[in-house]
Amino acid sequence: MSALFVVLPLALLLVSFSVAGFLWAARRGQFDDLDTPAIRVLYDDDDD
Amino acid sequence: MNESLLAQTLGASDVACSHCALPVPRGLVEPDATRQFCCDGCRTVYAVIHGAGLERFYSERARAGSEPTRPATSGKSYAELDDPAFLERYTRAAGPGLAEVELYLENLHCPACVWLVEKLGKLEPGVVSATVDLGRSTVRVIWPPGEATLSSIARALDSLGYPPHARQSADGSELRRVEDRALLARMAVAGAVFGNVMLMALALYSGAFQGMDAEYQAFFRWASFIVATPAVFWCAGVFYRGAWAALRLRVPHMDLPVSIGIVAGYVWGAVNVLRGRGDVYFDSVTSIVFLLLVGRWLQRRQQHAAKNAADLLYSFAPSSARLLEDGRVREVPIESLAEGALLEVRAGENFPADGRVVEGESSVDASLLTGESRPEDVAPGARVHAGTVNVSARLVVRSERTGQATRVGQLLKSVEDAAARRAPVALMADRVAGRFVVGVLGLAALTLLVWWHVSPERALENAIAVLVVTCPCALGLATPLAVSAAIGKAARRGILIKGGDALERLARASLVIFDKTGTLSEGRLELVGFDGDASVRPLVAALEARSAHPVAVAFARALGPAPHVSVDEYVQTPGGGVSARVDGHLVLVGSRRFVLAQAELEPELEASLDRAAPAGETPVLISRDGRVVACARFADPLRSDAKATLGALGALGHELAVLSGDQPEVVRAVADRLGVELGFVRGNAAPETKLAVVEEWVQRRPVVMIGDGVNDAAALARADVGVAVHGGAEASLRAADVFTTRPGVVPVLELFTGAARTFRVIRRNMLLSLAYNVVCATLAVTGVITPWLAAILMPLSSLTVVTSSYRSKTFEEVS
Numbered sequence: 001m002s003a004l005f006v007v008l009p010l011a012l013l014l015v016s017f018s019v020a021g022f023l024w025a026a027r028r029g030q031f032d033d034l035d036t037p038a039i040r041v042l043y044d045d046d047d048d
Numbered sequence: 049m050n051e052s053l054l055a056q057t058l059g060a061s062d063v064a065c066s067h068c069a070l071p072v073p074r075g076l077v078e079p080d081a082t083r084q085f086c087c088d089g090c091r092t093v094y095a096v097i098h099g100a101g102l103e104r105f106y107s108e109r110a111r112a113g114s115e116p117t118r119p120a121t122s123g124k125s126y127a128e129l130d131d132p133a134f135l136e137r138y139t140r141a142a143g144p145g146l147a148e149v150e151l152y153l154e155n156l157h158c159p160a161c162v163w164l165v166e167k168l169g170k171l172e173p174g175v176v177s178a179t180v181d182l183g184r185s186t187v188r189v190i191w192p193p194g195e196a197t198l199s200s201i202a203r204a205l206d207s208l209g210y211p212p213h214a215r216q217s218a219d220g221s222e223l224r225r226v227e228d229r230a231l232l233a234r235m236a237v238a239g240a241v242f243g244n245v246m247l248m249a250l251a252l253y254s255g256a257f258q259g260m261d262a263e264y265q266a267f268f269r270w271a272s273f274i275v276a277t278p279a280v281f282w283c284a285g286v287f288y289r290g291a292w293a294a295l296r297l298r299v300p301h302m303d304l305p306v307s308i309g310i311v312a313g314y315v316w317g318a319v320n321v322l323r324g325r326g327d328v329y330f331d332s333v334t335s336i337v338f339l340l341l342v343g344r345w346l347q348r349r350q351q352h353a354a355k356n357a358a359d360l361l362y363s364f365a366p367s368s369a370r371l372l373e374d375g376r377v378r379e380v381p382i383e384s385l386a387e388g389a390l391l392e393v394r395a396g397e398n399f400p401a402d403g404r405v406v407e408g409e410s411s412v413d414a415s416l417l418t419g420e421s422r423p424e425d426v427a428p429g430a431r432v433h434a435g436t437v438n439v440s441a442r443l444v445v446r447s448e449r450t451g452q453a454t455r456v457g458q459l460l461k462s463v464e465d466a467a468a469r470r471a472p473v474a475l476m477a478d479r480v481a482g483r484f485v486v487g488v489l490g491l492a493a494l495t496l497l498v499w500w501h502v503s504p505e506r507a508l509e510n511a512i513a514v515l516v517v518t519c520p521c522a523l524g525l526a527t528p529l530a531v532s533a534a535i536g537k538a539a540r541r542g543i544l545i546k547g548g549d550a551l552e553r554l555a556r557a558s559l560v561i562f563d564k565t566g567t568l569s570e571g572r573l574e575l576v577g578f579d580g581d582a583s584v585r586p587l588v589a590a591l592e593a594r595s596a597h598p599v600a601v602a603f604a605r606a607l608g609p610a611p612h613v614s615v616d617e618y619v620q621t622p623g624g625g626v627s628a629r630v631d632g633h634l635v636l637v638g639s640r641r642f643v644l645a646q647a648e649l650e651p652e653l654e655a656s657l658d659r660a661a662p663a664g665e666t667p668v669l670i671s672r673d674g675r676v677v678a679c680a681r682f683a684d685p686l687r688s689d690a691k692a693t694l695g696a697l698g699a700l701g702h703e704l705a706v707l708s709g710d711q712p713e714v715v716r717a718v719a720d721r722l723g724v725e726l727g728f729v730r731g732n733a734a735p736e737t738k739l740a741v742v743e744e745w746v747q748r749r750p751v752v753m754i755g756d757g758v759n760d761a762a763a764l765a766r767a768d769v770g771v772a773v774h775g776g777a778e779a780s781l782r783a784a785d786v787f788t789t790r791p792g793v794v795p796v797l798e799l800f801t802g803a804a805r806t807f808r809v810i811r812r813n814m815l816l817s818l819a820y821n822v823v824c825a826t827l828a829v830t831g832v833i834t835p836w837l838a839a840i841l842m843p844l845s846s847l848t849v850v851t852s853s854y855r856s857k858t859f860e861e862v863s
Contacts, residue, residue: 011244012271015240015244019236022236023237026229026232026236029225032228033181033182033183035182036162036180036183039162040162043163
């Protein structure tokens with residue numbers, strides 16, 4: 001159980017990476033439009 | 049425009065248009081063709097789509113279940129987009145050799161449209177990418193300026209049925225975007241913190257029940273303290289600023305107890321972690337931060353769609369004009385025009401400036417300003433306005449005013465001003481918040497006082513517990529969730545609502561002012577009576593088949609396909625009528641003045657003529673070989689659902705009124721036919737007058753304005769709620785809080801009933817969250833509450849509110 005002292009901070013470190021990734025994406029404007037991508041997903045893929 | 053009027057007729061033929069699937073009018077069916085079209089617009093777009101190999105559009109459209117609409121090609125050349133000044137102002141660099149521009153597109157309302165526009169590269173090879181934002185109706189195009197011109201890209205978009213306009217993206221929108229991203233970032237961090245702190249809290253609760261070694265307990269307590277810190281110090285900053293503002297302005301705002309609860313809970317938890325004993329409430333505190341940020345983010349998204357009147361300044365007047373100098377014509381930007389410059393305006397074009405006709409005779413479609421679809425005839429000396437359309441023939445105009453000084457420029461400016469002047473309504477959430485704040489703070493103080501005798505530490509603990517658990521998570525979510533759910537449901541019914549507060553305003557009993565033309569009436573002329581010799585009808589049909597005048601179109605609709613007879617010596621007289629030799633007979637069709645100058649009137653028909661004006665009808669006389677043989681009467685028919693809808697609205701408790709730009713007799717006649725009690729009925733109302741009327745009434749009671757044209761735009765912006773109905777000009781769509789995409793007046797009724805129901809849901813949500821707060825407060829005051837109890841009750845209250853919002857039947861079909 002003492003592994004907890006290592007594992008928990010490690011988990012938090014991973015969380016901080018994913019949060020950083022989210023913040024980066026948000027700053028680049030990837031979350032500005034949340035409606036149109038939902039529609040694009042429904043298109044069949046083209047072969048072009 | 050005339051073609052769309054023609055094609056609006058149902059019961060025409062059984063043949064469906066190959067592009068828009070609406071019925072093809074009888075007269076336009078080609079017996080031998082494999083493909084049929086209802087209008088030139090459809091024919092053009094169909095050809096363009098097939099030419100570029102984009103036929104998948106039709107299957108995409110069917111799959112999305114979108115209603116087909118008529119494309120709005122304008123046929124403009126967009127030459128002004130290649131002007132270096134334009135490119136400098138509106139485009140940005142997007143990489144080596146690439147430029148980027150954002151264009152507002154008309155007619156972009158469905159998912160299949162998104163697919164089609166994003167395939168722009170297939171139609172216009174220069175385009176590298178085209179990304180649509182359906183919510184804002186814009187497309188971001190990236191292209192190499194060295195290889196393709198922006199005007200050709202614009203023409204391609206136009207040919208697909210989506211006329212583009214330059215987006216006047218003022219600095220305001222960029223700032224707003226940055227703020228949005230900041231709020232999203234805060235919400236994301238708060239969410240990550242909340243999730244992790246909850247997990248640690250779960251461990252602590254299990255430990256509390258089953259026993260946990262002291263060192264692990266301390267570990268989790270410290271860990272949750274540290275992880276909670278960024279949420280409290282950064283994410284919650286939004287609430288601290290609001291609380292500070294509330295304190296300074298002495299206005300009660302929910303941010304105040306929220307901020308106090310968060311800070312007190314955090315500090316008390318920190319103290320207990322340092323002391324090594326006592327409860328910690330980090331999970332409740334971080335859940336408050338996260339859930340309330342979600343509520344705020346939802347609210348902000350709803351406000352977005354709320355109109356930005358500055359966007360209207362993609363102008364209706366073209367940005368360039370054809371200057372006539374020394375007998376030669378050259379294209380110049382509008383800004384360079386001097387007063388008194390001579391401009392050439394060809395048939396089908398918009399007038400670039402306000403001025404007077406110097407040469408030529410034509411008819412002008414001034415529906416932009418007057419809302420009337422009947423073209424006005426103009427001759428040298430007549431006044432013309434920027435933005436209106438020159439319908440039939442080339443004119444030379446001397447310009448008098450340009451840009452913002454024109455009538456339409458002034459109108460658009462007044463729309464902006466009207467929107468800015470609109471008083472913010474104290475929404476129910478704000479009113480509840482005020483009393484809530486006082487109540488909570490009072491209760492906490494009381495708790496402190498009462499428990500002080502028992503033990504100061506317990507007093508402090510209980511008081512802080514009161515502040516933390518009564519925190520209005522659910523209350524902060526009550527309104528945004530209900531509104532968000534309602535807006536989504538309304539959108540599926542074809543009612544697009546652009547702001548949450550519009551819903552609440554619509555739930556109040558108001559004065560509902562209707563525009564007439566296009567809103568209560570169909571917006572087109574229809575033959576309502578034919579008195580006299582019926583045998584002349586085929587001759588009239590043959591004669592009128594050659595004209596695009598709305599009277600001719602209405603004749604064609606009523607009389608059916610023209611017979612194959614000879615039509616010679618055809619002469620169209622502006623302001624009068626038409627004459628020709630049809631099948632050997634001299635036939636005249638036109639106004640009273642025109643026909644009586646050349647033919648004799650029968651007494652019976654005189655009676656028919658005199659009856660027309662008071663009934664709000666337009667009489668058209670028909671003469672054959674020098675004798676007037678018939679009188680045809682035209683009127684703009686009332687929509688079939690108008691009477692029932694207005695009756696239902698009156699029953700809901702609203703006062704109704706009609707305000708129109710059309711002549712008073714016509715408006716009166718329509719009002720009488722409606723058969724409902726009306727507050728007032730006014731005709732001859734120019735756009736400025738409409739604004740003044742709304743301005744006058746808005747001071748006295750809530751006003752909802754329903755309209756469809758640019759001539760309503762300012763009034764729509766100034767009213768408490770502006771509703772633009774289907775078929776409306778893009779400018780009024782942008783000025784309105786709500787716009788309906790289904791024809792008819794019934795969507796307006798659905799809007800009102802839906803709003804009333806939504807308001808009830810909001811109230812229910814508030815009661816539910818308050819009930820939870822009362823329970824929690826009681827537990828906290830009596831000192832019974834524990835962290836795990838709070839951790840269960842608080843999210844439960846939010847969950848209840850979520851369920852209540854999304855499972856409510858707000859917007860549905862109204863019988």
